[in-house]
Amino acid sequence: MTVFTLGLNHTTAPVDLRGRFAFAPEQLSPALQGFRERLRRALPEAALLSTCNRTELYVAAAQPGQVRELVHPAIDWLAAQGGVSGDQLRSHTYVLEQREAARHAFRVASGLDSMVLGEPQILGQMKQAVREADAAGTLGTTLHQLFQRSFSVAKDVRSSTEIGAHSISMAAAAVRLASQLFEDLKQIQVLFVGAGEMIELVATHFSARAPRMMAIANRTLERGEKLAGRFGAQALRLADLPQRLHEFDAVISCTASTLPIIGLGAVKSALKARRRRPMFMVDLAVPRDIEPEVASLSDVYLYTVDDLSQLVQAAGEKRQAAVAQAEAIIDAGVQSFSHWLDQRASVPLIQALNAQADQWRGAEIARARKLLAKGADVEAVLDALSRGLTQKLLHGALAELHGSGDGEQRAQTAETISRLFLRQASRNPTDERR
Template identity: 65%
Template sequence: MTVLALGLNHGSAPLDLRGRFAIPTEALGRSIQGLRDHLSQARAEVAILSTCNRTEVYVGLPASGCPRHALALLEPAMDWLAQRGDTPPGELRQHSYFREGVEAARHAFRVAAGLDSMVLGEPQILGQMKVAVREAGTAGTLGTTLHQMFQRSFSVAKEVRSRTEIGSHAVSLAASAVRLAQQLFDDLPQRRVLFIGAGEMIELVATHFAAQKPLQMTVANRSAERGQALAHRLGADQLPLAALGDALGSFDIVISCTASSLPLIGLGAVERAIKQRKRRPMLMLDLAVPRDIEPEVARLDDVYLYTVDDLARQVQVNGERRQAAVAQAEAIVSAGVDSFSQWLEQRAAVPVIQALQRQIEDWRQAELLKARRSLARGQDVDTVMESLSAALTRKMLHGPLSELHASAGEAHRASVNSVQRLFLRTGS
């Protein structure tokens, strides 16, 4: 089989365009089935990875499919993705990338290892990939090839983190959020912080802020039960999402990351909050894709609005040590790609091996039937055995000998080498 990868990420597409293609976890299963139906390939394997920084489609194809067959699925996959994001296909093509075969595997391995992340080496992507694999498995679209590729990507990621310093030098978005808040407010323990959402990113950021012991932390979430659970873990207050507009002005720092398809905080609500705060500055971090906070808010005085893209640009790393770790990590990825490529080649040879085994078995059964008939007629056992072995030998050598006699030039030399390698033992 071969593998196709199609997607867009923080490096290829701007934030607002990425937001059109973000797929919430609860919608992944339906999207996976919709993609496979659109491809009209009953045997196609399908998985979708969607995070705040990327949306990627992975498709596995039978080994019998030639490259033209594989590439034939690029257009329908592109069309489906464009429809899903309500975007003209031409615009999507300008901001997307496509990988095929082992290069698709290399891309998946680099993603899992954090080498393709906005913040180099960040660990969250590995968990997000595992969610994508789990959803594809539940949807029944994760076949042998994609399963093998993703499992190998997880192994590569684990090896990268255990053998290199990528993880120790990775600066997370969460840590960057705290650092940004400290730059704006030098008295963070006297500040009130509001977290909107209760997902993995919010929990990670909230945990970093909790270590700074702010004056007050509050969680607002659509699901009251999940919001309450996070608030309990943090020792924070809970705010009904419906009360967000009235309470917004009470907070110095607002951090939002939800799966909402529309902004939760509009320009008018922030204008009222600033007026209520008597122009005291407010830091707003919108880590959601699509946006949770209307972009027009950034134009307001006394409001400092940062998106996930802005926050990533605040990340400072140890360049030399990071690059040394990257070189090590890329070598590990390449070794993983070579191993997966070998596995693909071996898997592609399975139909040939099976056909050869069937052919040999047919010959064996035919000659065995002749031998039994000869024995039944009273022929000498040794004569029958000689005849059986000679007949099998002629049939098995017929192909190689015919190829040697019929070939010439470079093809003849290749045939000679193959016969020597397969049938003749040299040395002792």
């Protein structure tokens, strides 16, 4: 078996390109089925992980040689999903195989490959990716093992290290930026667009600073009202946003929309109604919720997820010590998975050897029964049975030895046959107990 990962993330691709390859949870299963159909002759295992910071395709194939056969079609398939050429996508992607693919999966699950070191959301997103792959029928034994071991390693990292204790979350970074623009956050009005986990987290951080007013705008009013009730905030319909935008000093948006929901024209109108008072805007969505042209307006301070990453700072020696501990746990996990993968690769050979041995045994037993039925001596029949099995077992090895070429090749063949067939019987545990 072989495993590889094809992906792009916040270190290899800008936010606008990442946005092209963002899959909503309900899109993962159909996408995987489409990928399997595209490569139906190979029938690989596949799982798709998609977050605001990364899109990664995990693939397992039956034969090592299939990696080269699958990578290029996989890139072309992924490029088509984002509407770009394969060549354009290749310059922003990475392909990792075997041990390195496992190491990457373990680091992602543990939060070591995240924009915010140690952030916990990625683990839930990976589990969602596994559920969708399972629903699509593309998970398979190898990827199941890879991801279950990823979750186990991530659990060990979080319980044994302080990897998440020394980082600045995106939510905290947004509040820090806002406090740099406004003298007193208690005097501002804040609008949150969306009602997902990230908005809930950001709203929690902002509410701790007790702003004058908070509001939540969501496509589904009922869900928006439910979240707004937790923070004593107003609930707005998304359709009312253009008419109410001017009321807010800070706007933080994170929805699953495939198109921007706050356009340049709407922000211009809001600024005019605000008499040029500045607006602080944070777009945490991928694809973007706020048109990028909004950043060109002189009274708007617009930040994306990539901008916020610059505020994620190291926590000195404690952080480095936690990373080192986490990497050691991951190294052990990689070694264990590689050993399992190697054993998995020998399964077809073991099955073939057992089948061949059963065939030989069956043939010799059938011959022995015929001799016994004719009245042959039992000892002679048993002797013939043992000789027949022995000859069949040694035939291939002796033929290989006699057919060896030059001296060096013959010596290597002899060494291999000696190692396989000339182990000392006296060292057999069964003999030692006698």
